[in-house]
Amino acid sequence: xxxxxxxxxxxxxxxxxxxxxxxxxxxxxxxxxxxxxxxxxxxxxxxxxxxxxxxxxxxxxxxxxxxxxxxxxxxxxxxxxxxxxxxxxxxxxxxxxxxxxxxxxxxxxxxxxxxxxxxxxxxxxxxxxxxxxxxxxxxxxxxxxxxxxxxxxxxxxxxxxxxxxxxxxxxxxxxxxxxxxxxxxxxxxxxxxxxxxxxxxxxxxxxxxxxxxxxxxxxxxxxxxxxxxxxxxxxxxxxxxxxxxxxxxxxxxxxxxxxxxxxxxxx
Numbered sequence: 608x609x610x611x612x613x614x615x616x617x618x619x620x621x622x623x624x625x626x627x628x629x630x631x632x633x634x635x636x637x638x639x640x641x642x643x644x645x646x647x648x649x650x651x652x653x654x655x656x657x658x659x660x661x662x663x664x665x666x667x668x669x670x671x672x673x674x675x676x677x678x679x680x681x682x683x684x685x686x687x688x689x690x691x692x693x694x695x696x697x698x699x700x701x702x703x704x705x706x707x708x709x710x711x712x713x714x715x716x717x718x719x720x721x722x723x724x725x726x727x728x729x730x731x732x733x734x735x736x737x738x739x740x741x742x743x744x745x746x747x748x749x750x751x752x753x754x755x756x757x758x759x760x761x762x763x764x765x766x767x768x769x770x771x772x773x774x775x776x777x778x779x780x781x782x783x784x785x786x787x788x789x790x791x792x793x794x795x796x797x798x799x800x801x802x803x804x805x806x807x808x809x810x811x812x813x814x815x816x817x818x819x820x821x822x823x824x825x826x827x828x829x830x831x832x833x834x835x836x837x838x839x840x841x842x843x844x845x846x847x848x849x850x851x852x853x854x855x856x857x858x859x860x861x862x863x864x865x866x867x868x869x870x871x872x873x874x
Contacts (some may be wrong), residue, residue: 610731612727612728612731612732613706613732613733613734613735613809616705616731616732616735617623617735617738617739618817619712620701620704620705620735620739623657624739624742627693627697627743628743628746629744630693630741630832631693631746631747632746632747632750634693635685635688635690635747635754636750636754637752637802638681638684638685638689638756639681639686639750639751639754639755639757639758639760640757640758640830642677642680642681642758642759642760643650643758643759645674645675645680646675646759647675648675649675652673652674652675657702658860662814665687665688665810665814666683666687666688667679667682667683667686667687667835667838672801672838672841673776676800677755677759677760677761677762678762678766678840678841680760681751681760681840682838682840682841683711683769684743686770686771686773686774686835686838686839686840687835687838690747690771690774691774691777691778691810691831691834693743693778693780694740694743694774694775694777694778694779694782695777695778695782695806696737697740697778697779698740698778698779698781698782698785699710699781699782699799699803699806700804701736701739701740701782702732702736702782702783702785702786702789702798702802703785703789703795703798703799703856705732705735705736706729706732706786706789706793706798706863706867719774725864725867725868726868728867729786729790729860729863729864729867730860730864732786733783733786733822733860733863736779736782736786737779739858740775740779740782741746741775743775744771744775747771748764748767748768748771751767751771752764752767755767762840763843764843765843766839766840766841766842766843768843768844769839769840769842769843769844769845770838770839770840772839772844773833773834773835773839773848773849773852774834774835775843776834776849776853776856777830777831777833777835777852779852779856780830780852780855780856780859781802781805781830782799782802782804783855783856783859783860783863784802784805784859785798785799785801785802785858786798786859786863787835787859787860787862787863787866788801788802789863790863790866790867791863791866791867792866793861809829809830809831810831812826812829813826813829813831813832813835813837816829830852830855833848833849833851833852834848834852836848
């Protein structure tokens with residue numbers, strides 16, 4: 608019974624997780640196979656070279672990456688945009704539903720009726736969210752490794768793992784933030800609004816950083832910079848950057864525990 612909340616949460620989310628898994632695998636495979644349409648199309652790269660630096664940064668094509676190369680294509684079409692969005696939506700929604708969602712639906716009292724402390728309840732919710740996100744991350748890496756050679760790209764497990772792990776941890780940062788806000792306020796709207804707004808704002812700031820000198824130092828505090836700088840699709844697993852993201856996740860998880868422990872719950 609000591610991990611009942613963890614297993615119950617995953618059981619309750621199994622259909623959603625299966626659906627997200629199928630969608631993620633299908634989308635990753637589709638993006639990989641679409642590479643054959645632009646492979647070797649220098650005119651396409653020439654067109655993108657005319658875009659402002661801000662747009663190239665947002666598209667994941669900064670640092671000399673070319674969209675007609677395997678690394679540049681995957682970074683621009685998958686790791687700088689699509690996959691972070693998948694993790695952000697999935698993990699933020701997961702955190703909202705499993706904390707403020709339960710409280711709003713009036714089922715939190717039943718969950719806390721089990722022999723479990725508030726601290727353990729939040730930590731098991733966080734663990735379930737992390738494991739569910741890891742499932743999507745592992746499936747993404749496996750899909751890339753399986754379909755890459757078929758489309759004429761084979762960057763290696765280190766690159767696929769490093770890039771996927773980076774964007775997964777970015778999503779987990781905002782998932783943990785959502786958990787912390789939901790645990791402290793019990794409000795679905797507040798937790799969803801704060802985490803979504805910060806995610807969008809930090810993504811835009813990450814794109815604007817090369818253009819505005821005043822943001823040169825600020826972007827070092829941005830999870831998107833830690834996760835996407837390098838970039839990991841060419842550098843592989845970047846331990847230092849990943850550890851920074853892990854530290855932020857741990858701090859936010861601790862904040863979720865503290866907020867949930869001190870608040871009067873609406874059950």
